[in-house]
């Protein structure tokens with residue numbers, strides 16, 4: 001039967017604070033992914049999300065105790081009249097980050113369906129991005145990569161084409177900002193690289209004051225790269241969209257590839273092109289997984305229990 005206090009879903013057992021008469025905040029979400037890089041997408045244009053604190057974001061992102069996801073994406077009303085929506089992105093540690101290529105495709109697909117138009121504009125803290133349909137796939141304009149050391153940012157003035165960072169078999173990466181900080185190492189055999197052992201310490205290397213996403217790439221041909229990315233926040237993911245853009249830009253700057261290449265990730269392939277106008281486009285699939293509702297109070301209780309354990 002409907003909950004007597006809030007008229008909530010039939011059959012939903014009230015959580016403990018709910019039963020005690022404390023406030024409840026139910027948040028509706030969609031789960032989507034791009035090549036297995038998965039997102040909890042929350043539309044704050046149609047519901048109150050005041051209770052979505054960094055702690056709650058971390059708790060719902062947990063793959064054992066929560067919904068599970070690489071990032072939480074919150075949609076807000078755009079502040080610019082030429083944008084369709086404002087997209088905010090949070091890593092599973094609850095910290096806001098600037099950009100996410102795979103989430104931009106997912107949000108692009110949602111906004112194309114919502115508006116019925118053939119191109120949508122997505123405002124982010126890192127600038128305006130655009131999405132459109134490309135056959136069965138979705139394409140996004142991810143903006144202009146930044147290659148100055150202080151835009152990445154790096155800790156000191158450095159040639160971003162040869163950054164003085166090394167660990168084990170990884171050395172001499174290229175640094176690129178796609179709104180968020182990336183470094184790309186090039187290796188002859190990606191299968192020989194232990195991403196977890198190397199990615200975790202490199203993410204927090206002193207050269208990266210805001211930490212960094214760590215990409216390791218193998219050039220397969222002038223139009224084909226193999227890439228794995230240890231993402232700032234979630235760690236090793238099945239695919240990283242901005243990491244793929246950064247890898248293509250890095251490879252082309254090094255003279256290793258053309259301006260357009262297929263990037264093969266663990267979760268599938270993206271086509272990345274660095275256009276002559278300086279902007280980077282990324283094309284790939286989008287998948288819808290499920291939708292649901294969670295109560296933030298349940299996750300506050302969980303976080304408190306974990307904190308005292």
Ligand SMILES: N[C@@H](CCC[C@H](N)C(=O)O)C(=O)O
Pocket residue numbers: 037070071091097098099100101102103180181213231232233234237239240241242243
């Ligand atoms: N999954 C992403 C990147 C998400 C943000 C990243 N972890 C960061 O902290 O910058 C993508 O597809 O680009």
